[in-house]
Amino acid sequence: MFARVSRPLVGFFLKDLKGSVFSTRMAAAIAFLAAATLFLAWLLGQAALQAAASGADPATLQLWQRGADGALSTLAFFMPVILPLIPVVLARENLESDASAGLLPLALSKPAPNQFMAGGKVAGLLAALAVPLIPLSLAAAFLIQAMVGEAVDLLLVAAFVGGNLVLAALYLLLGLVFGTILGPGFVGPLSALVWLGSNLLRTTAFVLLAALIGAIRLEGILTFESAWFDVVSFTGLHQGITAAFVPAHLMFVIWPADPLLPQVVVWANAAWIVGLLVLFAVLIAKVPNR
Amino acid sequence: MIEVEGLSKTFGWRKPVTAVDDISFRVERGAMHGLLGLVNAGKTTTMRMLATALKPTAGTVSIDGFDTVGQTREVRKKIGYMPETTDFARWSSGPDYLRFWARITGLSGSGEKARIAELTEFLGIAEDSEESPATYTAGHQKMLVLAQALLADPEVLLLDEPLTGISGEDRAFLLGKLEELKRRGKTMVMASPQLSEVQDLSDQVTILVEGRATDPFPTADLLRQVGEGKHARIFVKAVNLSAGALTALKGLKGVVEVKPTSTVTVIYVDPGRVNVGLVRDTLDAEGEGTAPVEAAEITLGDVFRAIVKEGA
Numbered sequence: 001m002f003a004r005v006s007r008p009l010v011g012f013f014l015k016d017l018k019g020s021v022f023s024t025r026m027a028a029a030i031a032f033l034a035a036a037t038l039f040l041a042w043l044l045g046q047a048a049l050q051a052a053a054s055g056a057d058p059a060t061l062q063l064w065q066r067g068a069d070g071a072l073s074t075l076a077f078f079m080p081v082i083l084p085l086i087p088v089v090l091a092r093e094n095l096e097s098d099a100s101a102g103l104l105p106l107a108l109s110k111p112a113p114n115q116f117m118a119g120g121k122v123a124g125l126l127a128a129l130a131v132p133l134i135p136l137s138l139a140a141a142f143l144i145q146a147m148v149g150e151a152v153d154l155l156l157v158a159a160f161v162g163g164n165l166v167l168a169a170l171y172l173l174l175g176l177v178f179g180t181i182l183g184p185g186f187v188g189p190l191s192a193l194v195w196l197g198s199n200l201l202r203t204t205a206f207v208l209l210a211a212l213i214g215a216i217r218l219e220g221i222l223t224f225e226s227a228w229f230d231v232v233s234f235t236g237l238h239q240g241i242t243a244a245f246v247p248a249h250l251m252f253v254i255w256p257a258d259p260l261l262p263q264v265v266v267w268a269n270a271a272w273i274v275g276l277l278v279l280f281a282v283l284i285a286k287v288p289n290r
Numbered sequence: 291m292i293e294v295e296g297l298s299k300t301f302g303w304r305k306p307v308t309a310v311d312d313i314s315f316r317v318e319r320g321a322m323h324g325l326l327g328l329v330n331a332g333k334t335t336t337m338r339m340l341a342t343a344l345k346p347t348a349g350t351v352s353i354d355g356f357d358t359v360g361q362t363r364e365v366r367k368k369i370g371y372m373p374e375t376t377d378f379a380r381w382s383s384g385p386d387y388l389r390f391w392a393r394i395t396g397l398s399g400s401g402e403k404a405r406i407a408e409l410t411e412f413l414g415i416a417e418d419s420e421e422s423p424a425t426y427t428a429g430h431q432k433m434l435v436l437a438q439a440l441l442a443d444p445e446v447l448l449l450d451e452p453l454t455g456i457s458g459e460d461r462a463f464l465l466g467k468l469e470e471l472k473r474r475g476k477t478m479v480m481a482s483p484q485l486s487e488v489q490d491l492s493d494q495v496t497i498l499v500e501g502r503a504t505d506p507f508p509t510a511d512l513l514r515q516v517g518e519g520k521h522a523r524i525f526v527k528a529v530n531l532s533a534g535a536l537t538a539l540k541g542l543k544g545v546v547e548v549k550p551t552s553t554v555t556v557i558y559v560d561p562g563r564v565n566v567g568l569v570r571d572t573l574d575a576e577g578e579g580t581a582p583v584e585a586a587e588i589t590l591g592d593v594f595r596a597i598v599k600e601g602a
Contacts, residue, residue, distance in 0.1 A: 101377040
């Protein structure tokens with residue numbers, strides 16, 4: 001019984017991990033992300049370094065000028081803009097590959113439960129994402145640390161890495177769900193729409209709304225938008241989860257008065273991931289009927 | 291035992307396309323049933339519904355009394371499915387491919403290795419083991435997919451065009467293995483576009499044309515249906531046959547249809563009743579004796595037409 005349940009999971013995990021790690025398109029996407037992340041880290045490190053050299057009062061400085069922690073917090077803010085490329089490419093490539101191999105109809109003729117096949121696939125793909133993302137996130141943090149010449153808060157580094165993995169998981173699942181419903185060709189365009197909504201539209205809406213109701217100061221020291229109530233856009237979820245670990249003097253979101261609110265973001269992330277995973281497992285059996 | 295009753299499948303909702311329309315047949319334990327049809331006849335859709343990978347729009351399939359929709363898990367334990375096409379690019383070796391499917395099938399880790407070795411030996415692909423299956427010959431790729439279907443030693447084998455694309459020794463070898471599996475008591479359904487394949491292996495045949503099917507009939511009747519050594523279509527290479535000649539041809543007993551096209555006149559005949567000589571004699575009598583007359587090979591369409599007409 002245990003083998004019947006666990007071995008399909010392991011089978012898909014290993015197949016999708018191996019298949020993704022050796023993919024050329026993935027390699028190109030990872031190279032792009034690595035270049036963009038390290039370049040941003042270098043720019044932010046430079047800004048922090050120059051601010052330190054100027055001897056200005058830290059309280060008057062922008063977030064990214066406030067030492068290594070400030071630079072890393074700012075980098076975390078930019079990750080939702082550049083990171084989604086990898087999970088979206090991976091989801092599309094994986095679904096295309098499965099379709100061309102005629103894998104699903106054959107897999108569905110096996111006694112393994114669909115949810116274990118879906119779980120193994122998602123776990124394998126997440127592992128494939130973690131392979132480049134963890135070292136890259138650490139490399140960016142330590143590049144900033146090396147440039148600025150001061151240690152980065154380890155909890156902040158852990159939140160940065162964890163937040164990036166959660167964000168990647170969200171976009172991966174979204175890509176898998178879109179691709180399963182409409183075909184692999186739709187993964188890119190539909191994910192791009194979510195990316196636009198989660199970044200440009202969300203930010204624009206927030207700034208306009210905030211200016212109208214005077215919810216945040218838009219002058220002086222820059223305070224990034226609040227993420228606590230933003231459990232719909234993936235950027236909000238990423239910022240919310242990272243912000244919980246940012247030292248108070250570097251807070252880049254408005255800290256909520258209600259101490260339960262940060263937990264809402266964590267639960268919202270979990271709900272999104274579980275919800276999309278369940279949806280994907282259900283949809284898998286529908287693919288050949290399309 | 292397999293029982294298929296009124297099986298239909300329609301794809302799409304805005305412009306629905308019926309891929310399979312009201313198919314029924316029954317396969318006794320240990321027998322092989324042939325599904326004969328050309329491209330887009332509905333063979334793969336039917337096989338996928340039998341394999342529980344597709345849900346029928348209407349009708350039922352039961353395997354050993356288990357319904358493929360309501361008792362999917364039980365059915366899946368009994369079947370081995372060999373799909374028509376597989377892309378091997380992602381697999382590093384034949385055993386790598388089989389290991390993956392052994393895991394999905396739920397074979398235990400200890401049983402997996404021995405079973406893979408046994409099957410690769412049985413199907414003559416053990417020596418290819420370290421090669422990427424993408425580099426295997428077409429025949430060995432088919433053996434590998436058959437090995438996948440046999441991993442759990444299923445009672446029922448669903449084979450979608452197992453012999454398509456292979457020839458020579460590989461074909462003869464695989465045919466021999468399928469015969470051996472039949473002798474071992476496997477119940478099989480085999481889809482094929484080739485008359486000869488079905489003729490050699492199957493006990494019963496259902497012919498599919500554009501999703502519609504004939505009633506199943508014994509394979510031994512296949513030759514009787516089409517008329518051994520006769521031809522079902524006869525071409526008269528003349529564009530403007532006289533009205534008298536056309537009428538005379540239509541009047542022949544056994545002529546189903548006379549169809550002038552822009553290049554030839556096609557005569558559809560009941561095999562066994564009309565042959566080239568009779569057509570030539572008729573044209574001679576009508577003063578069209580110079581028109582060249584040729585017979586075409588028997589096609590599935592001819593067989594289908596002959597069978598449908600007989601049943602009408």
